Amino acid sequence: MKKYSISLLAAYTKNNRVIGSQRKIPWNIPSERNRFKNICSGKKIIMGRKSFEEIGHALSYCTIVIISKTKQECPPGCMLFKNLKQAIKSIAEEKTIDGNNIPEILICGGEKIYRQTIKYASRIYATEIYKDFDGDRYFPALNKKWTKTIEETREENGIKYDYVTYIKK
DSSP, X not given: OOOOEEEEEEEEETTTOEEEBTTBOSOOOHHHHHHHHHHHTTSEEEEEHHHHHHHOSOOTTSEEEEEOSSOOSOOTTEEEESSHHHHHHHXXXXXXXXXXXXXXXXXXXXXXXXXXXXXXXXXEEEEXXXXXXXXXXXXXXXXXXXXXXXXXXXXXXXXXXXXXXXEEO
């Protein structure tokens, strides 16, 4: 029996699925950062070294679990693993607050980590951005196994976007 569920959290352009450009997020949507905080609060979130380097520090509201084959020192307030399998195993073995719930393992980037985990995910929390941006990092395309629910449509800084959740059928 599976002891955990895997969810992905991502913001990407709707047309070409860009998530990054030259190790940066190419848009400025403050509300999207608030959604990230709300979803991640109180959880351990997994991300690759490059994604962590964009943030650059621990976050007070969650524990960042960094995947890196090269990073030698763990930043204060974070956890460091050499591979994704070790990180997932560590989080999955932890007890939740009430001892009964299945822990949600939240994957927060980047491209390589998303590609490795999407086949195991049961949920995707996405911000789909209608404006096109050039980029060099992409979120994987979804197949027909995913059902989409639009939670809210917004516009900020001249950028229209949807908050959506995908559930695997």
